[in-house]
Amino acid sequence: MDNVKEEIRQYILAEFLPGEKASNLKDDTPLRTSGILDSVATLRLVSFVEERFGIEVEAHEAGVENFDTIDTIAAFLKTKGVAVS
């Protein structure tokens, strides 16, 4: 699980928060409601997790309930059967 979260964190930092310290992007930092991810950024993040973890995310699953924090994304991936330690 920690590796999954770390990969997501590194992706978000590199793509959407260039220059930010990893310690400022916590597992429970809101991503959508804080404006860190707008709709286009969310789309890219969804594409990233689809490709990286080999899953398909339906449009209705890409909302705030699953994609607002690194925690909720990891929990969502778990329900999709992504192997988490």
Next chain:
Amino acid sequence: MDHNPSTSHLCRYLEESAARFADRLAARDPDGTELTYRALNDRADRIAGFLAEHGVCPGDRVGLVLPKSTDALTALFGIMKVRAAYVPVDWTGPEERLRSILTDCRVQTVFLDTRRPELVGIAQNTVLVGPDSRDAQSASGCFDWSDAVKHAPANADIGARSTDDLAYILYTSGSTGVPKGVMLTHRNAASYVDWCSDVFAPSANDRFSSHAPFHFDLSILDIYVPLKHGASVHLIPDELGKIPKELARFISAGKLTVWYSTPAILGLLAEFGDFDRLDCSSLRLVLFAGEVFPVKQLRRIVARWPRPEYYNLYGPTETNVCTFARIPKPVPDDRTEPYPIGWPCSHCEALVLDHDNQPVQPSEEGMLYIAGPSVFTGYWGRPAETEALFLERDGARWYNTGDVVREDKQDGFIYVGRRDRMVKRRGYRIELGEIENCFYKHPAVAEAAAIGVPHPQAGMRIIAYLAAAGEATPSIVEMKSFCNEHLPSYMNPDIFLFVDALPRTSTNKVDFQALTRAFQSGERSAVSSSLTPA
């Protein structure tokens, strides 16, 4: 000039279609709600009756704080039917910004989604729309949508309609940090809609996408062109509008014939749309506007959808679309230059002038001025700012678009850029000063500068340079969140860079060109050190 200004009125389009095509589909909600022409016109008449009864007079402004829906569409016609002007805003926008807009133009009534209860009381009357509207309407001056839409049609005398009546006010980014309202009359909008009729030959069999939110000027074509011709409007909700797979499915399932959006959305469709499994061959027209379409992405979408005709439409909110270019197919492999914005629409005239307001030689760069019946009347409550943008010449009133263009004998006008600090991102206009103004509200920010730097794939990116007021530098996460509270999401910068101090010109102004040069040359680390004052 021998323009033939439209004698049409936006309400008349609906009413005439309601008489001719009463039982045909006028608009469909994504949730499956459908309105026939008769139903849409009848409901709009009832909303008009409600508004007239509750004190809305000709010339008043009425706010629309609603997601896109057949109800919002009904409200907008109801407002215009009492000769009032609708003021659509992003219903998800920051509260402070919505308040600033709705109080600036002093809306008499507001149609408000129940998920924004904090805005109740901003107008004399509030019509609540949404699942809990009945519970929420107990406050004074609050009404329920389902009651309003059952009201008897207006019987009050509201005087004769005029094509000079204000139809709507669209708010755009203002350089001083306060959005400004672009006022458009029925004549302004209808002369553009009538031009669309001539060029795109819509019919009652067409099925139009409505992708843009109603507060975005692309919605004018989306709404009024189909309704004028008895065609149907297929409303795409904001959430769905940015998910390419869903959009491709929407086009395919709805058998849409006309698509209109920003290049950004078409670019996403080309990149992520699920085309292998979906048939989008119903499309006959693909229109785009709002920003430069990177050729690589345009080539990709044309290759995906070879059948439709493609048009680049150009025009600031102040003029509606005023120039256009048909894109030849296919897009040649070796083309790298973006396509031109083309020639003036038949209802407009264009002039390219130099610094002394003299026409430039053909092929020289100059400022694009537009005249014609679609040019706006002014910014709400800002007569001086309005006048500064107009030039009297040859008996006509020419609007200075602020866009620098060059004329190509064959292709028409080529967009070169801007001389001021406005950029376009995802089709939205952004005054970079408005972003800087937001930063100055943050206690930890001493200096702020925003620049726009185009990227070949990502389109326009906003780069924020910040100097901290004290020892501690705020985190990027914090600054992003702060912007999110004060600005629309499309204005939130892509990249934040902290520097000790901003570079200044000899006159002590922020040296934006130095920032842009430094950023473009990719010397990010070098920038911060070279910006440190000696």
